[in-house]
Amino acid sequence: MFGISSGQIFLCFHIAAVTVCAIRVLYRQRNTGTAFAWLMVLFVFPLFGVAAYLLVGEARLGMARAKRVEQMNAFYRQFAERHFQNEDLDTDNKMRRRYQGIANVAASVTGLAASNNNAMQLLTQTDEILEAMLADIQSARQTCALAFYIIEPQGRIQTLLAAVRDAAQRGVECTILADAVGSSAFFGSEWEDNLKAAGVRIVPALPVGVLKTFFSRSDLRN
Template sequence: MTSSSLANALVLFHFLLALTLALRVIYSRRASSAALAWLTVLFAFPLVGVLAYLLIGEPRLGQARARRRAELVSFHGAFADRFLPPQTDPVCETRFRQIAHLVRADSGYVATGGNHTRLLSDTDAILQAFIADIRAAQRTCLMAFYIVEGSGRVEAVLQALMQAAGRGVRCQLLADALGSAAFWRSGWPARLRGAGVEVTRALPVGLLKSFWVRSDVRNHRKLLIVDYRVAYTGSYNLVDPALFKQNAGVGQWVDAVMRCEGLVAQELAAVFYGDWAVENAHNLSATLEQLAGYVEKMPPLVEPSTGGTLMQVIPSQPGGDAALVYDVITNALNVAQERVVISTPYFVPDDALLNTLVMTARRGVQVTLIVPRHVDSRLVRYASRTYYQPLLDAGVQLMLFDGGLLHTKAVVIDDSFALFGTVNMDMRSFYLNLELSLAIYTPETVATIRALLDHYLAHSEAPDIAQHPPRIQRFIERCVRLVSPLL
């Protein structure tokens, strides 16, 4: 075969492969904007586009993981009548009761009352609360974080965890393989295991594994559960912000967590065990054994107590053409009547979410979007700016936070409903990562989140729209926007 014949054969092979992948894109159940972005990448960038799709084009988590999850779900269903609270609809307002019904129908998690909550937004207060509850633990400490770095003030938390394991508390730590890469390279995993802490790598990555399991699908959840009684979740990674990414030029990361005490802690424990069990066969068998013993010994469930905070767990993970938390956000925006306040570090919506925000503002609802002035991703920064003008034209109040990298993720609707958790306003959080949100239906608790967002607003400024960026920058921003559904 001549060199020209070989070249023609390679071109034909590439074209047929790209065409095959394009057909997979067209027939897959995904957002049209993402499909168009992938078609553009496949045919505009020979070889690179095909390789990119093979690596990150589909949210594959692996067949073994799927089998373990199916076994865990089967166990969960067999004991759901005793393990979960009664299936009731305690939400008062009809518009929010419908959201609660949507979450329950999709995830199985119900809204539970009688939870006592405390919002923490200072790093020292967060870490001190972690340590205090870990030291008070008698049975279990469950921890799952996207990023763990055992330096600075975080070292005291890991020391408390090792001490708890030493006195017989079952301690388990799940850390994302990619987000916590520095942690896995450090001596901390060996130290923790030596002290009796069970440590597992979430979604391990590898070059060959990438062709069968998508490597950029990450476990982005943040959880601490103590004795199935107290639970924390929010945007905070287990890092010391005074040390974390200080060379990125964005200042310290600004986060918040919700401390919850009540039935919601059991539901968050169920989320943790699901993530823990599917990582390997040993974790699955040990989890099933532990939960079976727990269910056999636990007393019968009682009706949730009155008062406290009414809240609902919203877990999300890749799969299918619908994202639960995305549907909840769009539904909440559509039923908003007076005011919407959103805080997010990364804002890269699809056209449907952008139009929903625009229409919400155009029908007279006061919409405020708070984002950090500087973020640690150049691509996200370029993509986000292209959405500013349509929002401003619709009357959205866009505010740039100047106190660091604002990492808190929250949505407040009419001071009556809130979403709080780990979800960014981008397609990666909606459709790819394992994420976690709390839907909060009690106005008094919503008011604490609203007060925190008002504090952020006091340290924010509106963008200067009179300043036009250079033409080359605008060109780059628009090019990046073409692939923003893939970011």
């Protein structure tokens, strides 16, 4: 009987772990360059590559958040089935070609396909984006919902926040959704307190604790 050495056990374990991770890389990583880089790390660095991939290789929402995402997508699908009739959809592809890619992504993720009798404008300059947002906030009568990755309460952003505060004071239902990490300078500031005092609902998106910051990738939050 030949005994199995600890080195052989380690080698078998390493091969099995690398194989499993390699399959996940090929299945989960859509970018070819990223997938190739991770495969190189996995095969060149024993155990370290496996540990590194398990820690930062994939974006994870967690079971609770993943369940909420599925519930949200199910709500969108049910809403589309109930309120979007076939005659309202852009079945004749009247939309300009430059917008069709965005519309297809939205339809595949949320089930909300592009519909007729709507207008769309892509804004690329910061000033025109802010001006358009200010105009919409100032003309809002019922609801005003804003989502941000980064809120830095300075410069023209303060003008925008003041417009939201004024809208809430005149009876508009206002809600701000902001990333808990990207907008950390906003949370806990005087602006957050002032907006809440005016009746604005402020919701931090994807809050993380101290320990989770070491095991999550902040570059994937947006």
